[in-house]
Amino acid sequence: MTLITRRNALVGGAGLMLAGCDQIIASPTTQSLLKIGEQATYGAGRIVTDRNALAREFTRAEMSPIFRANGTLNPGTAEYNAMVADNFANWQLRIDGLVAKPFTLGLAQIKAAPLRTQITRHDCVEGWSAIGEWTGVPLCLLLRRANVSSSARYVVFHCADFYSGTPYYESVDLIDAFHPQTILAHHMNGQPLTVNHGAPLRLRVERQLGYKQAKYVMRVEAVASLDGIHGGKGGFWEDHSGYQWFAGI
Amino acid sequence: MRVPVRCQHNRQGVTDLASIPTSGAVPDTVPPPAPPSPLPSPLPLVYRTKLAVRLWHWINAFSIFVMLMSGMMIFNAHPHLYWGQYGANFDTPWLTIGNRMHEGYLRIGSLEIPTTGFLGYAAETMRAFPPTVTLPGHYNLSGARQIHFGVAWLLGVSGTAFFLYALISGHLRRDLLLKREERSFAHLWHDIKEHARLRFPKGEAARSYNPIQKIAYLGVILILIPVVILTGLTMSPTMDAAWPWLTDIFGGRQSARSIHFLCAAGFAGFIVVHLLMVLLAGPFNELRSMITGWYRLPKENAPKENAK
Numbered sequence: 001m002t003l004i005t006r007r008n009a010l011v012g013g014a015g016l017m018l019a020g021c022d023q024i025i026a027s028p029t030t031q032s033l034l035k036i037g038e039q040a041t042y043g044a045g046r047i048v049t050d051r052n053a054l055a056r057e058f059t060r061a062e063m064s065p066i067f068r069a070n071g072t073l074n075p076g077t078a079e080y081n082a083m084v085a086d087n088f089a090n091w092q093l094r095i096d097g098l099v100a101k102p103f104t105l106g107l108a109q110i111k112a113a114p115l116r117t118q119i120t121r122h123d124c125v126e127g128w129s130a131i132g133e134w135t136g137v138p139l140c141l142l143l144r145r146a147n148v149s150s151s152a153r154y155v156v157f158h159c160a161d162f163y164s165g166t167p168y169y170e171s172v173d174l175i176d177a178f179h180p181q182t183i184l185a186h187h188m189n190g191q192p193l194t195v196n197h198g199a200p201l202r203l204r205v206e207r208q209l210g211y212k213q214a215k216y217v218m219r220v221e222a223v224a225s226l227d228g229i230h231g232g233k234g235g236f237w238e239d240h241s242g243y244q245w246f247a248g249i
Numbered sequence: 250m251r252v253p254v255r256c257q258h259n260r261q262g263v264t265d266l267a268s269i270p271t272s273g274a275v276p277d278t279v280p281p282p283a284p285p286s287p288l289p290s291p292l293p294l295v296y297r298t299k300l301a302v303r304l305w306h307w308i309n310a311f312s313i314f315v316m317l318m319s320g321m322m323i324f325n326a327h328p329h330l331y332w333g334q335y336g337a338n339f340d341t342p343w344l345t346i347g348n349r350m351h352e353g354y355l356r357i358g359s360l361e362i363p364t365t366g367f368l369g370y371a372a373e374t375m376r377a378f379p380p381t382v383t384l385p386g387h388y389n390l391s392g393a394r395q396i397h398f399g400v401a402w403l404l405g406v407s408g409t410a411f412f413l414y415a416l417i418s419g420h421l422r423r424d425l426l427l428k429r430e431e432r433s434f435a436h437l438w439h440d441i442k443e444h445a446r447l448r449f450p451k452g453e454a455a456r457s458y459n460p461i462q463k464i465a466y467l468g469v470i471l472i473l474i475p476v477v478i479l480t481g482l483t484m485s486p487t488m489d490a491a492w493p494w495l496t497d498i499f500g501g502r503q504s505a506r507s508i509h510f511l512c513a514a515g516f517a518g519f520i521v522v523h524l525l526m527v528l529l530a531g532p533f534n535e536l537r538s539m540i541t542g543w544y545r546l547p548k549e550n551a552p553k554e555n556a557k
Contacts, residue, residue: 037399049491066339127327128337242391248487
């Protein structure tokens with residue numbers, strides 16, 4: 001009985017080679033080199049991009065017929081279910097951290113705030129894109145009202161959903177936090193945000209990938225450093241699967 | 250028929266051979282040896298490949314393989330391609346690599362090709378590209394992205410440096426661009442036929458690249474590498490905000506993603522043909538030339554003498 005066919009030998013040989021490749025990739029030297037690449041990408045992105053450069057906005061005719069919901073489709077916790085049951089009447093958004101005037105807002109107050117509507121393309125890290133219309137309050141209005149301290153460097157979004165038992169969260173730098181298209185959206189395609197798309201409020205940070213678009217946002221916190229917040233890498237996917245904190249590429 | 254003798258640039262005092270008759274049967278007697286370059290046996294080693302070319306070649310050999318392998322892992326995250334601005338699961342892809350349990354397939358438009366064992370399902374894995382050819386060698390999107398975007402710097406920076414070198418040093422004009430007489434259809438057709446018969450230039454004619462070879466290299470340097478980098482940038486939402494015109498050139502982000510993939514297929518095709526040519530042309534001599542720069546000109550065949 002011959003068990004070593006040519007294909008087996010090829011596949012096996014390639015497998016051994018790749019096991020070696022994986023070891024090389026996992027080595028601290030390779031990882032630190034790749035980290036330099038990541039920093040270069042973030043730095044170059046910031047150098048060539050005007051900080052207020054707008055993501056392209058589309059017309060209604062250019063929208064995806066169906067906008068795919070991804071990630072958590074329903075937080076499903078007792079607390080969240082209770083909020084859905086009373087239509088988010090007692091839901092509150094908290095803005096705090098390194099700010100002079102922390103405050104909370106109910107959903108009705110947020111909906112009464114100045115609006116921005118934008119039809120933008122959502123790019124998932126996996127490669128697909130969907131175009132949808134988002135309406136919400138520009139984050140910069142809330143941050144200005146809270147008067148962010150000069151020591152703050154990042155804005156962290158704490159969410160109501162859990163992923164494999166850990167709370168979802170995300171963070172952006174102040175350039176993206178104050179960007180005119182960065183909004184906390186409560187409407188999508190002209191309708192109140194549905195549960196699978198992040199009701200009652202989700203982040204839209206249009207120059208970054210889908211995993212930055214935190215759903216079910218409960219709290220916006222200004223911080224000086226991402227250390228000490230959950231895994232310290234600035235977001236759920238960053239902590240758990242090594243995704244790049246700068247998701248502009 | 251004889252290969253028309255190609256125009257040689259004067260390097261290291263080599264006589265321009267274009268003056269030698271270019272058609273008709275080879276004379277029974279070898280033409281009287283030109284004074285500066287008699288053709289002794291074996292032919293001498295010539296310094297054919299400059300350091301910058303060799304260096305860039307080996308950087309590319311590394312970076313393009315890594316980019317292809319990590320790129321295939323990234324493709325596995327969403328093995329569908331679309332045209333236009335958007336495209337996701339509810340939209341119609343023009344290309345899908347998928348599987349029905351243990352049957353892999355490649356679907357292009359409405360054409361479905363069974364690919365079990367190669368694509369869709371291979372190495373007991375239900376992925377578009379099997380783990381044996383991806384980097385990392387298991388499903389790891391964030392790891393593949395980290396590698397892809399790190400090595401992209403190597404590809405982009407070395408490619409730009411090489412292009413500037415080729416432009417300034419004259420390598421592009423002297424060695425890569427087609428000479429005037431090479432630009433005729435008849436000349437190219439002849440070269441294609443010679444390649445198809447696996448007959449490659451010998452003697453002094455082997456000192457420079459042949460027209461098909463030049464076209465292949467120019468295709469990589471002037472088309473594949475720039476387009477793969479630009480379509481790569483177009484997939485970045487930050488770059489799209491900075492340079493929206495770039496996205497327009499390619500017809501939208503999903504079109505750019507499709508073109509990026511087609512470029513990758515172009516690189517893969519180039520590598521297959523390139524390696525095949527190295528094997529056919531003499532791997533030892535070719536490798537020596539790409540490592541040390543020194544190349545031994547292949548001996549001229551003398552078919553008439555051997556006949557009968």
